[in-house]
Amino acid sequence: MMLPAYNSHKNGEKYGKPTSPFTELSKRTSFRGRLVVMTLCLVLFFVYVFPSTLPTGLLRLISGPALPESVRFFDLSRNVGSAEGWKRNERILMCVPLRDAAPVIPLFFSHLRNLTYPHHLIDLAFLVSDSKDNTMNLLLSHLEEIQADKNEAMHYGTIDVYEKDFGQAIGQGFSDRHGFAAQGPRRKLMARARNWLLSAALEPDHSWVYWRDADVDTCPPTILEDLMRHNKDVIVPNIWRPLPDWLGGMQPYDLNSWQESEAALQLADSLDEDAVIVEGYAEYATWRPHLAYLRDVNGDPNVEMDLDGIGGVSILAKARVFRAGAHFPAFSFLKHAETEGFGKMCRRMHFSVVGLPHYVVWHMYEPSTDDLERMKEMEKERIEREKEAQMKKLRAQRYKNSFHDLKDDWQVEKEMIFKNTEIDYDKADVMKDLDASSKAETLAQQAAKKPAIDDDEVEDEWVSFDADPRKKAAQEATLKRSKLNIVPVDSVAEDDTMNDKKAGNEGVL
């Protein structure tokens, strides 16, 4: 029944090709074939867009035979770092130099736990050098703890702990480290340590390197993202430190981040080839603008400032900076060493070096020798003050014990003398003892009764409210007196005054 309908259709005539159910069928299959091809294309396109959906085996099939186990291949131009590295799985190498750092390790690990950058993208590298305390063991136990955490998001990537002693001649006390004479050799040794750590730990697949000192007090947990977002080759935050109140509460700490000045360049020219200029010492007046001093508490934390020298408390740098050869000079490079020399070298290699004046990381406060002495003095003063206060108290006690305090009695007597009456004495006492509400009540009642009262009634009224036995006695005495008709001096005048006074009181209340 359907056949005639196909054959007689005029369109079939028009294109000059007889159509039959058979040809239709073949066309149908070819269309189906196209559909399949189209679908395949779609799938391939999907795979192109989301390559991670492909199983690894198939991927390997497409990308050719795998190289033997011992061969690695990296395209370094892929690991150059971008503004939002966490979206592109960019790996960070976090380098932490440690020396006699046992006291700060727990604090440091609390910072590590808080970091918001995906932990599995961070490789940790520690260098423990010339340590006499148990830095190593403490470090290892903390590392094991964090890697065994139930929360897998806590686990870090690869962890390397290096040991290397450089034969430290300089102590680690604050003043040992920060004295002027110690700076040159100390900075050069620090630089060597940093270079050993970096060269051993840097892998071809790292996009970023983050240098962090262990003795940081407070730091935003988003620091890596915050610094990365600026997409600079080398970037540092501002480093301050909190201080005890007697020293002013807080203070700029890291003076190694600065901009070059004409005075400093002239100074550099005048110095010996091996001399190292260090910031923050009166011996070298450089007149450089320091990042630390430019902080404005209300400033925009994203403001950037170009720098020439930088400090090492917290540096985020692109790995390609280190791959290109920039390092921490352990010699006098343009009259600078370590991190300041690193900043100088980066500038020499045309990398961007930037600081954030209003983005602050807080370094721990360690008292200097002067501070320690001052603190000792203050402690002594405090103890003396306490002793003195105790003495004073004791003396006051003894003084009090040796005399009778007649103040209250005198108060009463004074009233009596002033008023020249005994009634007043009673009333003053009573008024003092009553609380406000009952007083108000009393006075209201008094006011109601006022037109009719005479002295006796008033006395009765008072008696009913008075519970104090001493006053009771006094009142009874008064009553007795009035019964015995012992009229006080100027009694009439006195009565008038009494009434006036009562009215006055009422007015006040």
Added chain:
Amino acid sequence: MSTQYWNTRKRLGKVHRIILYIAVAACCFVLLSKFGYTGKTSNVGVRDRTEFGSRISPKSVIRRHNLNKLKSTPNAAKNKERVLLISPMVRFEPAYWQNLLSLKYPRDLIDVVFILPRDNDGRDTEDKLRKAVADIQMNPPQTRFGKVTILREDFQNRVAQDEKSRHKFEAQKERRSAMARARNSALFTNLKPDVSWVLWLDTDIVETPATLIEDLTAHNKSIIAPNVHQKYRENGKILSRPYDFNNWIDSQEAQNLAATLGDDEILLEGYAELPTYRTLMAHLYDPAQDPKIEIELDGVGGAVLLVKAEVHRDGAMFPTFPFYHLIETEGFAKMAKRLNYQPYGLPHYLVFHINE
């Protein structure tokens, strides 16, 4: 109704087919570019951690390395000291590869790093290198290299050919700077904590004594360079001539010349316009002398150079910028000297550069 539909389809068939072919071609192109040649690298970049098993396991281990125990001694092979051999590679020279394989130093104690430019020539080189590496690394562990790393990097600042002839000085500076970057990239991503020595071996060095590493380490110097000559044929005889002029002892004239230069200018060897009067080690060769004789150098070349790993670890690198008016390997020698390491040369110990 349905016939009309199929006929319309047929009319449009040709157009459809063309569109379809274009679509398929586009998909193929896209896929090839994604998973084809470059795919090899990009995927490895993503997968290397699991594939090579060297980096990460589900529960990452804490690795502890004591660098105090690391030594670089004259008896390197006997003490099983690891050598990191780095070759910046532009072309794959079979003669270089043959020479590399002929070295007697225990191969499993040698880690090899190749760094290639990221361009078309580099791809060609890389294919050949991959084949050669795969061959050797399929051997049993004792006869293969400890670890082979192939790196690829963009080296920008390429100077156009015509510009090169105009400013050959500038061009030379750019070229040496790019080379320095390649060397530093290869070095600082592979200087693992077990490496005692670093051997720099250019891919155009085609002939060295088989005991090269043993001979050089035996001198126990922080930095040591043999003399690089080139073999050539003349009247049927094979002769050699000095080739690498970057190994030199400084002269007062050169120092004075350097003092007149600006911060960004460099002093190069081998230009008549800049007579330096430095003592060039290449010219000091005397076949009658003991090949063990050492001389102190102020500048070194990178063709063959053995360096104790500690020198690099302390920060001595190949400056990509004028450092005391020196760049790359010569700048490296200067930086090492600033770090109190003295470079030495062996004027009577020869290695040979290829003759193009």
